[in-house]
Amino acid sequence: METKERAQAYLGGGCFWCMEAVFEMVPGVIDVTNGYAGGTTPQPTYQAVCTGKTGHAEVVRITYDPEQISYAELLDIFFTSHDPTTENRQGADVGPQYRSIILYQTEEEATIARQKIQEHQAYWHRPIVTEVVPLTTFWEAEEYHQDYYRNHPYNSYCQFVISPKVEKIKSHALLRQKDMIHQKHIQ
Template sequence: MTTEIATLGGGCFWCLEAVYQELKGVQHVESGYTGGHVANPTYEQVCDGKTGHAEVVRLEFDPAQIGYREILEIFFTIHDPTTLNRQGNDVGTQYRSVVYYHTPEQHELAKQVIACMASVWDAPIVTELSPAETYYKAEDYHQNYFRQHPLQGYCAFVVAPKLAKFRKVFTDKLNTPA
């Protein structure tokens, strides 16, 4: 099986991780940091906003089961790509909307999807489109966060509604029954 990598930032990585873990064709989801200028940043450093990193998820997926375009269409449905450096109450450059492309083909597809999604949103899309940079895995306690802490406040009030929306809109894309 040949797999590909997608790296996406759209607010807190816990939200994106929870969604993509349930997506058919996604083999592995990992929370991490990219797009900054400090080597091996910690969560506290990234949250401070001075490292330049975004909270991201890195997906390993099977393109025979799900295409990069579909991954991006889901991405633009589960977060607000029109708010600069913010998702809801999460504010700061670490929460920016960004697609880090790994190939020229991903770059082109991302441009196409952004153009298509522009008609869906009432405000301009501010999602950054950048080449993939050095990626750092987030600390172990951030991995599988929603699965381990579904009743934690942020998970219950922010992550769970996004996951429910995903399950409702993309029922046919679930890898497990919701």
């Protein structure tokens, strides 16, 4: 049995439910797991992270096949899916846990992230404030946070916040060009 190569990317762009719903549509993405990273408190809980005192951001761990989609392409989708110019917030979600953050594992990833920030700055009137920091530890979020959009598509937050992000990404040029939307994840 042939095993496909897998890689992981760690990104935070506001609520992890939003990021998860966006990246689950992308072919080449094998799995998306919600969690916490970038902080100092070991084994953080959602309640602790929500205080803004643990230093963690809500992030997703994206497991992907680099033969189908590159790290750079994932970052293009990341920068399209949220506002990287708002510090410690995305829409009504406010606090350091909602900051824009890229957690890299290698210097190559850090270099690509910084290049993508420079490229995407041309699309924004305000400076991009996305942090680019090394990944230390990823803490998986509680089970009820996993597959949230898929499990609760009619929840008001899903309808009014997540669904518009999903629709925006469906029209992303990269995905249209490659006809790359996972239809099974679209409600």
